[in-house]
Amino acid sequence: MPEPAEMSRPDVAKMSGGGAPGNEGKNPVANGHAENDSNPFAEYMWMENEEEYNRQVEEELLEQEFLERCFQEMLDEEDQDWFIPERDLPSVGQIQQQLNGLSVSDENVEEILRKSILNPEAKEFVPGVKY
Template sequence: MPEPAEMNGPDLAKMGGASGNEGKDSVANGHAENESDPFAEYMWMENEEEYNRQIEEELLEQEFLERCFQEMLDEEDQDWFIPARDLPSVGQIQQQLNGLSVSDSNAEEILRKSMLNPEAKEFVPGVKY
């Protein structure tokens, strides 16, 4: 077995601190906790691009779902009968009624040109003749 002075970091980690460093715990990378890795505080940046891509995908998915939901609501609104939206206003109805007129002068001409039988019985629904 090599002497403690000859052991490197991983060998010390395997030994569990039996080489005289009982007060110091070793870490998986072979460095003791009191030894600070100069890049330890930047290790989160290692997967920063993957994390950003994942967050961007989640935001795009959320935006897509909101857009789909809004389209669904718009389609549903079109299917429903909403009197305030679907019925003409009172002013429009009044204008249409003002445009209507009844004149007797055309009635006589229409009767003269008519091909209907004036002697025919009156039609009553559901009655057989």
Template sequence: MKDPSISSSNMAVSTEVILNNQFNSEENPFAEYMWMENEEEFNRQVEEELWEEEFIEHCFQEMLEEEEQREWFIPSRDLPSQTVSQLQEQISLLVLDGDLHADADFDVVVNSSLNPNAKEFTPGIQKHVM
């Protein structure tokens, strides 16, 4: 793979040469053929770009093949039928209505002895001051 910084600087030089040659075409009768002076550099750049495009396409194809080969977890297929029914039963027992517990939560907040201005606890960082 090529270094993008090298490619962009070379491309800028080539573009600059081409633009300069276009403006100098009135002064120099051979100006339209001046690009041949840098033909090898231009060919190298084009070849690098083609290799990069081919590499990206190859990586993309590999990614698609990996995705097709991956077995996805499907509960109805991969779990025993008892487990699926148990999960459905547990899900049906969940209560999603927050209004039932709003009064209880408010009482807990009002009667709490926690300091709301305390620093946030970060696990793994121990700073004990005695």
């Protein structure tokens, strides 16, 4: 916007288009643009492509929604792949029930030893030691 000191210049004061270059001889309109004598609806020409603009904005919104949905699905799949103890491990009550169901008995030990093909006289295996 020209400074008030610049408005007092004789060449600017003579302009009827509000002092904007290229608007000489054109009357200013309420919106600040120069009036176009050839087309009285020039200020409304943006509405000509309003449907195309609306379609483009709608496509952009749908694309953004699609990307957000894909991103959320990706996060959900990633959560399923990760080990989360609270979700993936049984509760303490379930573990306690399983432990209560276990028992050790000496009844079958003799029978298992008779059927075994292991050598009771063999040395104890120690990893990394050669015999």
